[in-house]
Amino acid sequence: MKNITVIGSGTMGNGIAHVFAQYGYQVSLVDISKEALERGLAVIGKNMDRQVSKGSLSEADKAAALARIIPTTNLAEGVAHAELVVEAATENVDLKLKIFRDLDAAAPAGCILASNTSSISITKIAAVTKRPESVIGMHFMNPVPVMKLVEVIRGYSTSDAVTAQIMELSRKLDKVPVEVNDYPGFVANKILMPMINEAIITLYEGVAGVEEIDNVMKLGMGHPMGPLRLADFIGLDVCLAILRVLHDGFGNPKYAPCPLLVNMVTAGHLGDKTGKGFYDYSNPKAPVLAERFRKKELV
Secondary structure, three states, rough: OOOOEEOOOHHHHHHHHHHHHHOOOOEEEEEOOOOHHHHHHHHHHHHHHHHHHHHHOHHHHHHHHOOOOOEEEEEEHHHOOOEEEEEEOOOHHHHHHHHHHHHHHHOOOOOOEEOOOOOOOOOHHHHHOOHHHEEEEEOOOOOOOOOOOOEEEOHHHHHHHHHHHHHHHHOOOOOOEEEOOOOOOHHHHHHHHHHHHHHHHHHOOOOOOHHHHHHHHHHHHHOOHHHHHHHHHHHHHHHHHHHHHHHHHHHOOOHHOOHHHHHHHHHHEHHHHHHHHOOOOOOOOOEOOOOOOOOOOOO
């Protein structure tokens, strides 16, 4: 397997393309506009520069890796020679189902179709294709070039052979694959999102402020980042979408998203990517409490 196609050049897509190209794979990077592709390639270049400055990548290897990434806005062209497609589009069920219908029609026979989804059912995605045995979840962690974990999610019909291939491929990327079954949120987000939601509820109920909650989890529980800061980093819209998948999938009220989270997403305060969430990122190197929470206005 040498030819990989990545669908989506956003945060996760460009990270996935970066890693595959760095480890010698030919990568077609597909997105809907040239502007989006240019932004994605710029991020890859910047992140590789950081690796060069740290001595983990040479200038020659960086140039070779970038040369292996071919951007395109034409999906059929991008998957024409693919042996594996990794979809990394927005966490939206309808969008992903459309993409997989299109991929199934355009990708060569024998091509594995993987989704980087963090919560959406692989079985549901596979059901819209004529190759459900070749559809699998390949959930990378953010930032992809740094984080070691890949959740490998088996849909109901995913074959043993395809699972074994993706597990081995992940190891070749110097990742640690963990095989999990296809239930809402899989493992990572089934555990993580209720914790983040509970941290938001704790703020909403006025038990403590943003910094206090994050400090308790960092200093008391050994977490490298507090849950509210982590929510900002992930994107509050993404957190909300995953919680809704959990709530709908299990029908359990414990997964109901906190009203404060819903309001923040509705207001467009999505965290790091919009410049404001629980923290204000007008100076990304030194985020401070967002004005909303600085005055202890907790609800």
